[in-house]
Amino acid sequence: MNRPLRNAFGLASLLALAACGSSGPPAPPKEAAIAAFATVQQVFQHPRCQNCHIPGDAPLQFDNGLPHEMGVARGPTGHGAQGLPCSTCHGEKNAPASYGPHAPPGAPHWALPPPEHKMVTIGLSAPALCEMIKNKSENGGRDFAALLKHVSEDKLVLWGWEPGGNRVAVPVPHADFVAKFKLWSDAGGPCPAT
Amino acid sequence: MVSLTINGKTQQFDVPDDMPLLWLIRDFAHLTGTKFGCGMAQCGACTVHLDGSPLRACVTPVSAVAGKSITTIEGLSADASHPVQQAWAELDVVQCGYCQSGQIMSAVALLKAKPDPSDADIDAAMSGNICRCGTYQRVRAAVHRAAELSKA
Amino acid sequence: MTTDASRRQFLKTSGLAAGSLVVSFFIPAANRLARAEAAATAAFAPNAFLRIAADGGIRILLAHSEMGQGIWTALPMLIAEELDADWSRISVEHAPAAADYHAVGMPMQFTGGSMSTWTEFERYRKAGATARALLVQAAAQKFGVKPAACRTENGRVIAGDKSAAYGELVDAAAKLKPPKDVPLKDAKLWKLIGQPTKRLDTREKIDGSAKFGMDVQFDGLLTAVVARAPVFGATVKSFDDSAARQVAGVRDVKQVPSGVAVIADHFWAAKLGRDALRVEWDLGAFAGRNSDDIAAEFRKLATGEGPVASKAGDAATALAAAAKKIEADYSLPYLAHAPMEPLNCSVKIEADSCEIWTGTQFQTLDQASAARVTGLKPEQVKIHTMFLGGGFGRRATPTSDFVVEAVEVAKAAGKPVKTVWTREDDIRGGYYRPAFVHNAIIGLDAQGRLAAWQHRIVGQSILGGSPFQMMIKDGIDTTSVEGVADSPYIKDLPHHRVDLHSPALPVPVLWLRSVGHSHTGFVMESLIDELAHATGKDPLEFRRGLLAEHKRHLGVLNLAAEKSGWGTPPAQGRARGIAVHESFGSYAAQVAEISLQNGAIRVHKVTCAIDCGIAVNPAGIAAQMESGVVFGLSAALFGQINFKDGRVQESNYHDYRVLRMNQMPQIEVHIVPSTDKPGGIGEVGVPPVAAALGNALFALTGQRQRQLPLRVTA
Incomplete structure (x- = not known):
């Protein structure tokens, strides 16, 4: 079974479990939710995610987060500079392996967050990251349900687990991450003190 | 097929x-x-x-x-008459010429998205095109010139 | 003329048809057709460089290769000047490989050393003047006047109220005997030389029709990609091509001396075939080498004496007596040329001929090498020089490496083959600018004046082991020491000594744009800057003092300083550095203005002054200075080839970085008006850049960077 499918199955079973217990489970203890947030932070601040969740307008690249070559810019909508959209080089999916390990990766709607809500994750402390994720003025107006959908289903987010080439994938299994995110958000998104 | x-x-x-x-x-x-x-x-x-x-x-x-x-x-044109091509000729941009098809295609895309680009816009849109002969200064000037020609 | 007819005419006249076998380009370019038509009707061929057709079209044959440097325009200007030609009727083509086109005074046809314009300055003008004399004679006969009564203007001979276009005179002129010697115009009468003149190759380079070697296509031409040694000196032990042969489109797999070639219907099949190839290599001794230990070996060599490149007095004794000494080690990495067009070469071998289509700087050597591989005579090897998608020296290999390999592949395949290099092949394929280490010890007297200079240079020899080995005299490859051994700063000192060590390594090395000056310009002008600061002098004033007797150095130095605003404070957060260097018979000075942005060097402006003697085409000179500055900036900021376990670590433009638009400074070029004989242009802009940049970095941060690429330490 390939990894996305496996992830999908894992996710489905978790959601099913959550649904079974929805008749009135006790809200997860705050401590457990805060502990779960550590996993959320690990994912959000992984190079696969944070390279595009940047302050300013210059995305990063590679596992070591170097400034994206070619002076690549966020642009007016997050889809790159006018005249050099991300799609110039980044297709709908990763290039075939025959193109070599350095071909640009691809996923649907390859882009950065738009300039109005940059969803900056890079360099934030755990409390600051936690507040940012919940802040609708920064997260694109998303409530917890929308956030959960974003991390569960967005094809560009999912790419972080199948980045292709020599890129390091997000190390936490996607299903685990989603479960932890859900645990945290179901508890109302409590933020760690430090 | x-x-x-x-x-x-x-x-x-x-x-x-x-x-x-x-x-x-x-x-x-x-x-x-x-x-x-x-x-x-x-x-x-x-x-x-x-x-x-x-x-x-x-x-x-x-x-x-x-x-x-x-x-x-x-x-792009049947007779090198596209404003970007005209500007390239006017400003004597090319040297070895190998990169110039790509430079011109990128410039055309830029002007379509941004008809009157600033230097910063040109930097942002044209930095994906390498020229080992170093014609960048003329490319930049020619993009501005092409913007003018397109308005005319 | 119908398209088909012109196409046949084109094929015939451009020599692409051999016997009954018609070799056709898929896309006959309009401009080539036009040229071919001019040739088809050429009635007048007064010499090897010039054809005039009855319709007045003038075709100029270039003995040199156009690789961006603008020779396609500058040499025709020389002919057109003396011919009083109508510039709009000029078309150009690369000459075939033949003795007629050997470089002046040399037994071979080549393009390099920034020599084309100045070495051809007389020959190409004479070619135009000879043709003009014949046309005048023909017109005089026709008009019934004396030749002296005729003048020429814009493609016509005029005598009183009579006038004839050159095209009308070609038949008569062709029957006349060319005069032995013809006078050349006085410089005061030049109409074209000295005028900024636009390039003649623009049209085909902006509409996609220009044909580079990569663009050669004809029926039956296969494409090969070669698996080459992963370590220099490695040899094929064995290979398994079963998977490669399974790739759709792969026709054959053949071992050749340089590796294993996968031959296919098209590039992508050949590339996939090579990916599928399993080759066992005997890696050889270099597999144990790393860049660090090579540099350490070089540094150790620099501590001892070697063959002497330049010497006067007794440097050691004078240094011992010096009031103050400055010692510095400089190091520069291997560099790849990385021209935009990856190397390629198309070859078609017949029983009694070998045709080669490629972008080359070295036709005569290629011809001889191809003859050796095929067993043919050199004159049976026909070379079609295509436009070069950049050369920078990489397409001038004394071994003809990429041509020889392509001939081997076509020979092994028994079919016409285009051998194509990928970018990775190019970056990892060697023929690098050698890595160099310099050690300098400079003595100053009590007044802070230069008293003695000891300089040791360590790096592989380009000429050693090449067909030009005989140019090495007393252990000195001048391409390793030029710019130091002949530096005015050093030569003017009564006590100096320059030594060279040329360690042998299996890394293939080659000239790269500005050759030895690509490292010596940086080292010398950085050292001079160090000395200026050590003696508390302004870097410009210090140089003026040392170069007082070197007027042309001084001229460009002062011009660059003036135009850059040297002496006035730069904007907040910025600093300037200056450098001046002579190379290839010309003089260039540059001022770089920089700042730091996010901890990296940001170059805002480079002001360049150039004295190249007579400026044949000022527009081309400005373009070449811009080009040289960018080339030098790429090397100064990014360029390095590193080895780990003998393997090149860099592979493509993502890790062998070059300057891009967003890093491009403003470049301002100022040409010194001159009546001196012309000097070189193509390489002269490169040598001072890195030093100007490093000197600016010192002015800004106090950090003296003694290696390239420059590093900013936090």
């Missing part, structure tokens, strides 16, 4: 799905103005337009553009 429209002409090509568009254009459509420079979207010499938007043909599988419309440097 892949069907593709190149410079307005629709053709069938018997090529593998995952072959880069660049080699279909060069080795099967025999349009050699689109150049091979790096094979990994680093240099921009292979830039073509997909429905008007720039695309690095060297990392685009044929399957991703099947049934779509591609424009190459040969399709």
Whole structure:
């Protein structure tokens, strides 16, 4: 079974479990939710995610987060500079392996967050990251349900687990991450003190 | 078989799905103005337009553009009369010339998205095109000139 | 003329048709057709460089290769000047490989050393003047006047109220005997030389029709990609091609001396075939080498004496007596040329001929090498020089490496083959600018004046082991020491000594744009800057003092300083550095203005002054200075080839970085008006850049960077 499918199955079973217990489970203890947030932070601040969740307008690249070559810019909508959209080089999916390990990766709607809500994750402390994720003025107006959908289903987010080439994938299994995110958000998104 | 429209002409090509568009254009459509420079979207010499938007043909599988419309440097104008080409000639931009098809295709895409670009806009849109001869200063000036010519 | 007819005419006249076998380009370019038509009707061929057709079209044959440097325009200007030609009727083509086109005074046809314009300055003008004399004679006969009564203007001979276009005179002129010697115009009468003149190759380079070697296509031409040694000196032990042969489109797999060639219907099949190839290599001794230990070996060599490149007095004793000494080690990495067009070469071998289509800087050597491989005579090897997608020296290999390999592949395949290099092949394929280490010890007297200079240079020899080995005299490859051994700063000192060590390594090395000056310009002008600061002098004033007797150095130095605003404070956060260097018979000075942005060097402006003697085409000179500055900036900021376990670590433009638009400074070029004989242009802009940049970095941060690429330390 390939990894996305496996992830999908894992996710489905978790959601099913959550649904079974929805008749009135006790809200997860705050401590457990805060502990779960550590996993959320690990994912959000992984190079696969944070390279595009940047302050300013210059995305990063590679596992070591170097400034994206070619002076690549966020642009007016997050889809790159006018005249050099991300799609110039980044297709709908990763290039075939025959193109070599350095071909640009691809996923649907390859882009950065738009300039109005940059969803900056890079360099934030755990409390600051936690507040940012919940802040609708920064997260694109998303409530917890929308956030959960974003991390569960967005094809560009999912790419972080199948980045292709020599890129390091997000190390936490996607299903685990989603479960932890859900645990945290179901508890109302409590933020760690430090 | 892949069907593709190149410079307005629709053709069938018997090529593998995952072959880069660049080699279909060069080795099967025999349009050699689109150049091979790096094979990994680093240099921009292979830039073509997909429905008007720039695309690095060297990392685009044929399957991703099947049934779509591609424009190459040969399709830009019949007689080098496109304002970008005119500006290039006026400002004596080219040197060895190998990168210039890509530079011109990128410049055309920029002007379409931003008809009156600033230097910063040009930097942002044209930094994906390498020129080892170092014609950047003239490329920049020619993009501005092409913007003027396009308005005229 | 119908398209088909012109196409046949084109094929015939451009020599692409051999016997009954018609070799056709898929895309006959309009401009080539036009040229071919001019040739087809050429009635007048007064010499090897010039054809005039009855319709007045003038075709100029270039003995040199156009690789961006603008020779396609500058040499025709020389002919057109003396011919009083109508400039709009000029078309150009690369000459075939033949003795007629050997470089002046040399037994071979080549393009390099920034020599084309100045070495051809007389020959190409004479070619135009000879033709003009014949046309005048023909017109005089026709008009019934004396030749002296005729003048020429814009493609016509005029005598009183009579006038004839050159095209009308070609038949008569062709029957006349060329005069032995013809006078050349006085410089005061030049109409074209000295005028900024636009390039003649623009049209085909902006509409996609220009044909580079990569663009050669004809029926039956296969494409090969070669698996080459992963370590220099490695050899093929065995290979398994079963998977490669399974790739659709792969026709054959053949071992050749340089590796294993996969031959296919098109590039992508050949590339996939090579990916599928399994080759066992005997890696050889270099597999144990790393860049660090090579540098350490070089540094150790620099501590001892070697063959002497330049010497006066007794440097050691004078240094011992010096009031103050400055010692510095400089190091520069291997560099790849990385021209935009990856190397390629198309070859078609017949029983009694070998045709080669490629972008080359070295036709005669290629011809001889191809003859050796095929067993043919050199004159049976026909070379079609295509436009070069950049050369920078990489397409001038004394071994003809990429041509020889392509001939081997076509020979092994028994079919016409185009051998294509990928970018990775190019970056990892060697023929690098050698890595160099310099050690300098400079003595100053009590007044802070230079008293003695000891300089040791360590790096592989380009000429050693090449067909030009005989140019090495007393252990000195001048291409390693030029710019130091002949530096005015050093030569003017009564006590100096320059030594050279040329260690042998299996890394193939080659000239790269500005050759030895690509490292010596940086080292010398950085050292001079160090000395200026050590003696508390302004870097410009210090140089003026040392170069007082070197007027042309001084001229460009002062011009660059003046135009850059040297002496006035730069904007907040910025600093300037200056450098001046002579190379290839010309003089260039540059001022770089920089700042730091996010901890990296940001170059804002480079002001360049150039004295190249007579400026044949000022527009081309400005373009070449811009080009040289960018080339030098790429090397100064990014360029390095590193080895780990003998393997090149860099592979493509993502890790062998070059300057891009967003890093591009403003470049301002100022040409010194001159009536001196012309000097070189193509390489002269490169040598001072890195030093100007490093000196600016010192002015800004106090950090003296003694290696390239420059590093900013936090």
